[in-house]
Amino acid sequence: MAGLYLHVPYCRKACTYCDFHFSTQLTTLPAMVEAMQTETRLRLLEATPMATWYWGGGTPSVLPAASIAALIDTFKRHAPLQPDGEFTLEANPEDLTAERLATWRELGVNRLSVGVQTFVDARLTWMNRAHTGKQAQEGIARAQDAGFENITLDLIYGLPGTSLGEWQDNVGQALELGTPHLSTYALTVEEKTALHHAIQSGKTASPDDARATEDFLWLRQHLRSQGWEPYEISNASLPGWRAKHNSAYWAGEAYVGIGPGAHSFDGKAERRWNVSNNARYLQAWSEEVGSDWAASSDAFEFENLSATDRLNERIMTSLRRSEGLARQDVGGHAAILDQQWANYVQKGWMEHLPDSWRLTDEGLLWMDRIALDGFANPENLPS
Structure with a gap:
């Protein structure tokens, strides 16, 4: 099993x-910890070794030490982390x-994912974040002093009213902290949020x-110049x-998701997701329900992916990565992709290699469109 x-x-x-x-x-x-x-x-009746544990949210760092220890004790018995496993905790x-x-x-945490977002105090206030830029810098320094080497920072670009210079300064401050990983996201507006x-x-x-486009393209070029791998x-x-x-x-490896809203995938065709409602989740899992747990419609939903669904997911997730989409992963659909994506190769948005397709930095800006044009459907899926 890949991870929990x-x-x-x-x-x-x-x-x-x-x-x-x-x-x-x-x-x-x-009560949530117990649930x-x-x-x-x-769900994990027999001990299932895991290559990774990832605690996200929400904000896992709000958990008291006793709660973290209790959860780890349960995981060790039912989903033990392999000796060289990665244990990430998201923290503010x-x-x-x-x-x-x-x-x-x-307790064994060996990787931190820190939600910095920006080092500019006025932007942090606009986001309704609880920390300041100085607190972020000092907190990361304390983490390093405590022995954490594997730290990733989250940053957001494309904020209204910002400039390329401000983004460059944010990235510069992040790199000066000496952490080995960055996760960077364009600001998106989702319905039912305060921003919307x-x-x-x-x-x-x-x-x-x-x-956002200028920030994104500059970032990838700059990180390469500093010896980083986007x-x-x-x-x-x-x-x-x-x-x-x-x-x-x-x-596309298998993983198990625990907690409200968590998703799971068996690595083959079954995907399931827990109810995204704390009260309903607590009701479903707060009491031992024995062998009837799998039939509880209040706890989760699931779907079985078709061959077409699995192929399209492979296309989408592979185009996100620097390795791109391997020709061997799409079988007979490769001939269709040669035709569908020829225009993107000509535009310079995609590289067509003998054994794969890879998006260029400019092409990543159009990833959803390019993936959609390459998606299989029952009519064009080779038998």
Whole structure:
């Protein structure tokens, strides 16, 4: 099994742009920990070794030490991490205290994903983040002093009212901290978020596509000049520091998702996702339900992917990565892709190699369109 993902559905504050499943009401946290332990025990009846553990959310760093220890104890018995496994904990800068960092290290966390987003205080206030740029810098330094080498920073580009110079300064500050991995995302506007409401009411400007494009293209070129590898559309690292957990996702490997809203995939055809509602999740998993757990429609939904679905997912996830889409992975559909993508090769958006297709930096800006043009359907899928 590639990995285990734990979704911790709590945050202290709601960021203006976020549409992930979370709650700012932490009163149910103890019961949630017990429910997630129950789900783990009942879904993984036999110990299933994992190459990675990834704790996301939400904000896993809000968990008390005792809760983290309790969850780890359950995982060790039902989903033990392999000796050289990667254990990532997402954390906000304000949670990077010396005490917490020492506890996480002692409990086995060996990789931190820190939600910096930007070092500019005015932008952090606009996002409704709880930390300052200085707190982010100091927290990361404390993490390094505590022995954490494998740290990734999240940054957001394409913010309204920003400039290329501001983005360059943000990236420069991140690189100066000496962390070996960056995850960078263009600001997107999702419905039912505070950002969406503010734009609709005229209180703030919409993100500028031209700003995001310039930021994205400069970033990839600059990171290469500094010896970094932009190995996925949103991720770059120094050589040898790629994220193992997410890389397994993109390679189509199996994973188990625990917690409200968490997704799972068996590596073949079955995909399932837990209910994105804390109250319903607690009701479904707070009591032992024995052999009836799999029939609980309140706990999760699932689907079986068709051969066409699996092929199209392979196309989409592969185009995200620097390795691109291997010709051998699409079988007889390769001949159709040769035709469908010829125009993109001519535009310089794609490289057509003897054994693969790879998007250029400019092509990544059009990835969704290019993937859609290459998707198979029952009519054009070779037998």
